[in-house]
Amino acid sequence: MNKWLDPSSYGVLFALAVIIVVSGWIGVVAQRAVSRGSFLKGFFLGNRGLGVWAMALTATVQSGGTFMGVPSLIYSHGYVVALWIGSYMLVPLAGFAFLGKRLAQLSRRTDAVTMPDLMRGRFDSPAVGLATSLVILFFLTFMLMAQFKAGAIVMKLAWPGNADLTLSEDGAITMDAEYYTGLVIFTVVVVAYTMFGGFLASVWTDLFQSVLMVIGVTIMLFLALSAAGGLEKATRSAVARIDEQAAVAKIAVAEFDAAKAANRELTAKEKDAELLARKNAKDSGVAFVTGPGMGRAFLPMGLAFSFFVVWIWGGMSSPAGVVRVMASKDTATLRRSVIVLCFYNLLIYLPLIAICICARSIMPNLAKSDEVVPRMALFLTNDLFGGSFIAGLILSAPFGAVMATVSCxxxxxxxxxxxDVYQRIINPEATDYEIRRMTRIVMILVGAVALIANISPPAYLQALVVFCTSGQAGAFFVPLVMACFWRRATKEGILASMGAGALTVLVLYATGWTRSWLGYPDPGIGQATDFRPYFLLGIEPIVWGIAVSGIVGIVTSLRTPPPSQELLDRMFGPVEPAQA
Amino acid sequence: MPEPQDDPIVTSSRREAIYFAVLWLGTLIYTVGYCFAHGYDRPLDASLEGMTFVWGWPDWVFWGIVLPWGICTVISVVFATFIMSDAPLGHDSSGDGDDGESSV
Incomplete structure (x- = not known):
């Protein structure tokens, strides 16, 4: 079909345009809301006024990955991914009940607008504030670059007639005029509405796309189950199809081997077919419905344990999440957020697993597993009235997710x-007007740098995102727990804990990358990537990072002089500091 | 020396954090343990004889993940409704910007 005549593409483009317009409108509305009170607290913290819905659906939801990464893993490795993501059953309590109330209280007692502010005030130490700030800036900068590239790619794919629906970072995305147009539009839109509405614009777009996502998943669940004849039938059919496919692939592999033995040069198309055949030949239907997963040992015991740590303890220490909890209106908001998020997660994750199992039965031959949600959306809505627009909405969810993440x-x-740098160090006497101007300059600069960096983006940025998430958790989880609950924690202990956690994760990743670069064989566990970390004893680096950070933090705190009683009274005592 | 007195939010948060940590550990042991015992390296043939399905889910996924997910949801709702306590979070020491008007 002529690429400009494919109606599904226009549905996506239209849905994308809707998202852009809504985001712009959100920016303007948020700008009105933040203009009350002081600029800093309004722009960066929404005047501590986050309500239940915004808190529940934006503080802990790993939205970007949900629509891109998880479905691909389910399609490739089978039911074991349900265990990989299983700890999300406890994320609502982890996000709001474990540290939530104390962080919200400490942020008020320290008059904090940012997480470094909070750490600095809690330990009365500019060094702790600066270290927190530097670690955040270091990791978030990498994350931001990756998200800009993802945003540009989604825009490029939405262009009418782009049959390729993959969102893979490493795949065959060519850097052409469509990519650059996508990059510029994405950058301008996201920087503009964030500059207008600040924290609230970021939270509200996040909320908007979270709602879109749950609507999309619910529609798809009903359509997928009905198309596959129920989950059990889908599972049995997927198993049978995988086995058939493996048998065919084994014959194809034998033919390719024979061709190579006869010194026949394979064409580029044949080489792609050979790769796919070799991959499919290793699959087995039974492995799809049992652990540790199909294709490779995706989730051995050590990693199953690790992911109960990663999603729970890692998720709650992300600076973006911490800031949102700090912005909570009151404790009732935190409690109600637990309830809302419980039901939201129930509606997202288990249905997503069922949808992707159905997909394996309905479309067993996808060459790129990360196309599973877009392809299913197009397939399931093909005969429906307004199907193109529904598919468009589902397909535009990743774009909304990426925009929300970048904005945050x-x-x-x-x-x-x-x-933490301009107001604390360069110009402590800065007026509201100067801070406002500096904020806009910084946002434009960051947008410009991200745009320039993505003109020729490095490959494998997705691996960097995983590394940064782990690094942040290694650096911040233990210090946050110590800050909230332990009177004996000292500033030296926090600094040591932060450094040791981040360094442990860094060393394990660097070791893994070096081993991969030196040609050591793939250990065959976890996700397949060249940028794999070193799984010491088969466990994720984040677990080691948190363990080392904890030991170093406790030992250093106990070996250094305790904090002053006056500071402890201010942070832990029942009497509030004198009110202004 | 008298024990230092903590703010009610500190004591309630600490108690709730301990409850949560115990719940996390229990869920981890049950879920990972059950799935490992019943879902890993299971001797099955292509007809999946020996595997039962509960509400469409393979047995080990249902008993090891779907059911605990439901139970955790109930526990979380009970926890948030009856165990987590409310208390004033206080005001910013600078006293501004705490109007909460922008809530959604």
Whole structure:
């Protein structure tokens, strides 16, 4: 079909345009809301007024990955991914009940606008504030670059007639005029609405796309189950199809081997077919419905344990999430957020697993597993009235997710530079007007740098995103727990804990990358990537990072002089500091 | 020396954090343990004889993940409704910007 005549593409483009317009409108509305009170607290913290829905659906939801990464893993490795993501059953309590109330209280007692502010005030130490700020800036900058590239790619794919629906970072995305147009539109839109509405614009777009996502998943669940004849039938059919496919692939592999033995040069198309055949030949239907997973040992015991740590303890220490909890209106908001998020997660994750199992039965031959949600959306809505627009909405969810993530990082980075560097160090007497101007300058600069960096983006940025998430958790989880609950924690202990956690993760990743570069064989566990970390004893680096950070933090705190009683009274005592 | 007195939010948060940590550990042991015992390296043939399905889910996925997910949801709702306590979070020491008007 002529690429400009494919109606499904226009549905996506239209849905994308709707998202862009809504985001712009959100930016303007948020700008009105933040203009009340002081600029800093309004722009960077929404005047501490986050309500239940915004808190529940934006503080902990790993939205970007949900629509891109998880479905691909289910399609490739089978039911074991349900265990990989299983700890999400406890994320609502982890996000709001474990540290939530104390972080919200401490942020008020320290008059904090940012997470570095909070750490600095809690330990009465500019060094702790600066270290927190630097670690956040370091990791978030990498994350931001990756998200800009992802945003540009989604825009490029939405262009009418682009049959390729993959969102893979490493795949065959060519850097052409469509990519650059996508990059510029994406950058301008996201920087503009974030600059207008700040923290609230970022939270509200996040909320908007979270709602879109749950609507999309619910529609798809009903359509997928009905198309596959129920989940059990889908599972049995998927198993049978995988086995058939493996048998065919084994014959194809034998033919390719024979061709190679006869010194026949394979064409580029044949080489792709050979890769796919070799991959499919290793699959087995039974492995799809049992652990540790199909294709490779995706989730051995050590990693199954690790992911109960990663999603729970890692997720709650992300600076973007911490800031949102700090912005909570009151404790009732945190409690109600637990309830809302419980039901939201139930509606997203288990249905997503069922949808992707159905997909394996309905479309067993996808060459790129990360196309599973877009392809299913197009397939299932093909005969429906308004199907193109429904598919468009589902397909535009990743774009909304990426925009929300970028916007959130922009706010955190700008707050770090403006509050923790400009206001604290360069110009302590800065007026509201100067801070406002500096914020805009920083956001435009960050947008420009990200745009320039993505003109020729490095490959494998997705691996960097995983590394940064782990690094942040290694650096911040233990210090946050110590800050909230332990009177004996000292500033030296926090600094040591932060450094040791981040360094442990860094060393394990660097070791893994070096081994991969030196040609050591793939250990065959976890996700397949060249940028794999070193799984010491088969366990994720984040677990080691948190363990080392904990030991170093406790030992250093106990070996250094305790904090002053006056500071402890201010942070733990029942009497509030004198009210202004 | 008298024990230092903590703010009610500190004591309630600490108690709730301990409850949560115990719940996390229990869920981890049950879920990972059950799935490992019943879902890993299971001797099955292509007809999946020996595997039962509960509400469409393979047995080990249902008993090891879907059911605990449901139970955790109930526990979380009970926890948030009856165990987590409310208390004033206080005001910013600078006293501004705490109007909460922008809530959604």
């Amino acid at each position: 990082y922009l706010v955190v980075i700008a707050s770090g530079v403006v509050r």
